[in-house]
Amino acid sequence: MTNPNPDALLETRGLTKRFGQFTANEGISVHIPRGQLTAIIGPNGAGKSTFFNMVSGAFAPSEGAIWFDGRDITGLAQHRFAHLGIAKSFQVTNLFPDLSVLENVRVAVQALESGFDFWRPRASRRDWIEKAERLLERVGLQDKRRFRAVRLSHGEQRALEMAVALAADPKLLLLDEPTAGMSPEETRSIMDLILALAQERTVALVEHKMKLIMGVSDSIVVLHQGRLLAQGSPDDIRANEEVRRVYLGKGAH
Amino acid sequence: MNLLSALTPAATRHRVLLSIAVLALFPLLMPFHALAINILLFGLFGAGYNLTFGYTGKLSFGHAAFYGTGAYGCGILIATHQVPWPVAIAVGMALGGLVALLIGALAIRTRGIYFAMVTLALAQCVYFAAFHATSLTGGDNGLRGVNLPALQLGSWRLDLLQPLNRYYFMLGFVAVAIWVLSRILNSPFGAVLEAIRENEQRARASGFDVERTKLLSFVISGLFCGLAGALSAINLATVGIDMLSYHTSGQVMMVTLLGGMGTFFGPFIGAGTFLAMEHALTAVTERWQLIVGLMFIGLVLFFPKGIWGSLLARIDR
Secondary structure (H helix, E strand, O other), X not given: OOOOOOOXXXXXXXXXXXXXXXXXXXXXXXXXXXXXXXXXXXXXXXXXXXXXXXXXXXXOOOEEEEEEOOEEOOOOOHHHHHHHXXXXXXXXXXXXXXXXXXXXXXXXXXXXXXXXXXXXXXXXXXXXXXXXXXXXXXXXXXXXXXXXXHHOOHHHHHHHHHHHHHOOOOOEXXXXXXXXXXXXXXXXXXXXXXXXXXXXXXXXXEXXXXXXXXXXXXXXXXXXXXXXXXXXXXXXXXXXXXXXXXHHHHHHO | OHHHHHHHHHHHHOHHHHHHHHHHHHHHHOOOHHHHHHHHHHHHHHHHHHHHHHHOOOOOOOOHHHHHHHHHHHHHHHHHHOOOHHHHHHHXXXXXXXXXXXXXXXXXXXXXXXXXHHHHHXXXXXXXXXXXXXXXXXXXXXXXXXXXXXXXEOOEEEEOXXXXXXXXXXXXXXHHHHHXXXXXXXXXXXXXXXXXXXXXXXXXXXXXXXXXXXXXXXXXXXXXXXXXXXXXXXHHOEEOHXXXXXXXXXXHHHHHHHHOOOOOOHHHHHHHHHHHHHHHHHHHOOOHHHHHHHHHHHHHHHOOOHHXXXXXXXXXX
């Protein structure tokens, strides 16, 4: 089987995940178009996080296939996904709490190259440090580089999370509720960052705040009760009767 | 305090030299040289254990297996096969690493308390195997005759029955070991260990092969512990079965925690404190472990970073 859709950077076919008797995702076939911003939405329990966990390699699918950049990557070990160019920032802040802000990013930069170099001082790789510093500047944390990650505010930790995800220069950046728990100002600045990032690479994000994504996304995937309800442009989605009924309905009046 | 905290970065940079200097001066300040050697070697054991416990963040209850096989490997070669001591020590060390590879391969996928239990169970298998292989290990009676009375290099002779000489002979190995350990901790590989300790899931998502890294760190830890065991066999001229027992695994955990897990010099401080206390208290009471136990509880409750770790944290503030 080949990848029939060259416009899609990532494509899933009949992706299914079961946990015992419970089916969290069933037969999801979607595509994440190259160079665009795709939003994955759906009510609580729709299976968004499960879906994200599968396409980032954290969960192996029970059935179905994942194609990335023209190759079938179903069932690869999770750490291979980062090497292929898929990076994920987590819904719950997921950092190296006791390491410095700089080291959090530096070690993630290192990850693509070397896990098994036992002898050289890690600081001898100036390029790793410089790249980490550039990324910190990008997310606005350069002044906090010496802080331990655990001492950052929630918004700053989310920004650091973004820098860590970017460390691998991913082709596909997956963001799981990047604005969760943020103040309106923090949300705005992180959305600006996301939009800037979406200019240069493919981004897919899970988001609850509908207003936030309707205006900016190129493509929207709607999940409902573990199944795909619809995929299309924001206008398609707004016009979709079924989506209105199960999801937009409440707020659309 | 300000002066001290200004000195910390320099001290960290030169931690190997400073550690060796302190260890070189130690027996001159310590009246009991035999005890000083025990502290030195148990400190090395702790430093090896710390790689798994303090730096990779995995609580192992099986490190006696690496220490003990290192001791038996080296001891048997010297006592019954008259193998030259450098070879015997190298083999002891390698055996520590090999047993770590075997136990690690089975245990490394389990986490938390399960990892502790699996390592404990597998180490007990090694204990009972050694216990019953009496023709090889001497079983319950222990292995005797691990004699290395002197070093002979041409006409130059170093009497190793003299405790101070023996101390500095051992320190030669310990110095190289902590230098190597420091390089490893400072390397990119050392960074991955810390990342795994801090957040395994994030490390995996960043692209690290977490399972392989953990196994490798376990094996390297086993090599250091095997070396400590091999040197102990020579130091004591005997190997007792208790070196493989779970008490020893518990003791090295305690020593590392006492000194400060994840600190470079902590295990030596911990070994010094623990063994000196044992030495002093056994002279007073048979129930010395009760006192040590109480102190240990107090320490874990009030100074979870251990003696050295708490001190460093104070200076750093």
